[in-house]
Amino acid sequence: MQIYTRKKLNSFELSLTYDDISLVPTEVSEIKSRTQNRTAAEFLGEKINLPVLSSPMDSVTGIEMADKLGKLGCIGIVNRFDSSLKQLTGSEKYENIRAVSIGLNADDELIEKLVEGKYIICIDTANANNKTVLNKCEDIKRKHDVRIILGNVAQGDSLKRLVDAGADAVRIGIGGGSVCSTSIQTGIGLGQVSSLLDCYFSKEKYNLDIELIADGGIKNPGDVSKAIALGADVVMLGRMLAGTKEAPGEVIKYNDQLWKKYRGSASFGVKMKNEFIEGEETMIPYKGTVENVINAISDGLRSAMSYMNCLTLNQLREKDKFVILSYSSFQERLPKK
Numbered sequence: 001m002q003i004y005t006r007k008k009l010n011s012f013e014l015s016l017t018y019d020d021i022s023l024v025p026t027e028v029s030e031i032k033s034r035t036q037n038r039t040a041a042e043f044l045g046e047k048i049n050l051p052v053l054s055s056p057m058d059s060v061t062g063i064e065m066a067d068k069l070g071k072l073g074c075i076g077i078v079n080r081f082d083s084s085l086k087q088l089t090g091s092e093k094y095e096n097i098r099a100v101s102i103g104l105n106a107d108d109e110l111i112e113k114l115v116e117g118k119y120i121i122c123i124d125t126a127n128a129n130n131k132t133v134l135n136k137c138e139d140i141k142r143k144h145d146v147r148i149i150l151g152n153v154a155q156g157d158s159l160k161r162l163v164d165a166g167a168d169a170v171r172i173g174i175g176g177g178s179v180c181s182t183s184i185q186t187g188i189g190l191g192q193v194s195s196l197l198d199c200y201f202s203k204e205k206y207n208l209d210i211e212l213i214a215d216g217g218i219k220n221p222g223d224v225s226k227a228i229a230l231g232a233d234v235v236m237l238g239r240m241l242a243g244t245k246e247a248p249g250e251v252i253k254y255n256d257q258l259w260k261k262y263r264g265s266a267s268f269g270v271k272m273k274n275e276f277i278e279g280e281e282t283m284i285p286y287k288g289t290v291e292n293v294i295n296a297i298s299d300g301l302r303s304a305m306s307y308m309n310c311l312t313l314n315q316l317r318e319k320d321k322f323v324i325l326s327y328s329s330f331q332e333r334l335p336k337k
Contacts, residue, residue: 004322006230010197012324017191018223019330024321029309034302038312040073043211043234044120044147044168046098049073050298051228051313053213055238056080056101056124059262062248063087063094065241065290070096072294075234077101077122077149079248089113099149104136108143115144122149127174129158134165141166152215154190156202163208171236172199173216192217193230200231221300228301229308229316238262240297244290251286258286 003024009016031037041051054061054069056077061069066076077099078085088100089110099120102110114121121140125133128150137150150162151171162170173196175189190198196214203210214232218224218240227235241247242262252259263281287293310316325333 001323004324005320006197006200006322009193009230009322009324010201012194015191016193016324017217018193018219018226020191020324021193021226021322022325023226023229023304023308023319024323025307025309026321027309029306031306031309031311034299034306036311037302037305039298039301039305041234041313043075044149046075046120048075048234050294050301051232051234052224052294052297053077053099053234053236054241055215055236056122057238057242057263059249059260060238060242060247063097065244065246065248066097066099067094068096068246068290069294070094070098072291074294075099075120077120080106080124088117088119104132111140111144115146120147120149122151122171124151126152128153128162128167128170134161137162137165137167149213151213153199154188154195156199159199159202159208159210160206163210167210169211169213169233170199171213171215172196172232173214175216193226196227196230196232221297222304224297225301225304225316228313229304229319229322231317239284240293241290243284243287244293245286245288246290252283254283259283260286 039050041048050073052074054065054076056079058079058081061076061079063078066078069076075098078097078101080101080103088094099122100114101122101124103124123133123137137148140146140148147168148166149169149171150167152174153170153172154174159170173192199212211233212231213234213236214227215236218227218235218237224235239262243260247260249261262284305316308316308319
């Protein structure tokens with residue numbers, strides 16, 4: 001069996017995703033309890049208790065979700081389709097909401113109000129490696145002192161262009177979301193692990209001042225641990241947070257079970273017009289409050305850190321030991337009913 005470093009994983013002949021790899025604890029842990037581990041981080045100048053952002057999808061993050069996540073020490077990014085977005089730019093103040101997404105057609109008035117509110121701005125597009133997107137970012141940065149998240153990208157060769165345009169953080173991943181059909185419809189995309197590593201080494205090689213967001217493909221707390229160990233500053237979650245009490249949308253009862261709608265930002269339900277669709281719609285079981293999900297992620301990440309003998313997230317990023325799993329090896333790890 002071969003132990004892989006991040007560099008070796010990055011040069012692997014196949015594109016990899018989270019199910020293809022596993023962390024390897026190779027030293028004796030001196031940590032008595034996972035409560036010793038510190039999952040605190042700083043993202044774009046904001047102190048957070050857990051390296052988690054919510055996806056700016058209309059079925060994941062509205063004002064209620066962003067406010068709750070802020071109280072829990074994470075960051076919620078209010079989606080650009082939210083009809084209550086004007087509340088954030090009005091007289092009401094939401095101390096726990098730190099980020100808002102906008103589209104390419106966002107007008108100067110909206111942007112100015114978001115800047116006045118000191119929100120992080122996420123320019124929410126499918127492909128950040130695009131002249132219109134880069135020009136939009138550059139224009140906002142030229143006019144305002146504001147932190148900008150740009151995305152999405154699949155490879156690191158585009159990072160320098162994003163930095164030159166003024167991006168402070170980048171969403172990494174194209175086609176990996178659970179309700180994203182971009183790869184099926186277009187043939188575009190890489191495995192999430194390969195995308196993240198390519199961006200990580202591009203940032204390192206050119207000494208770029210940009211923070212890395214692992215966006216898409218994260219299904220459980222273990223994937224969060226893997227993404228951080230691979231070099232992500234934070235992770236962005238969609239499906240894991242969807243279906244919770246704080247997610248937009250009503251709870252639906254069907255076949256004696258409670259459900260909530262979950263859909264991609266490029267789905268028909270969002271676009272509401274007959275054009276090229278790159279997102280799916282589905283129903284997922286109702287999960288109760290999002291605090292339960294966040295606590296589970298925190299517990300899983302702390303446990304991973306205990307196995308790896310790490311007290312901090314930076315120490316976890318320094319361990320740099322992984323294995324590649326065969327299909328059968330991955331299946332062996334799944335709980336059997």
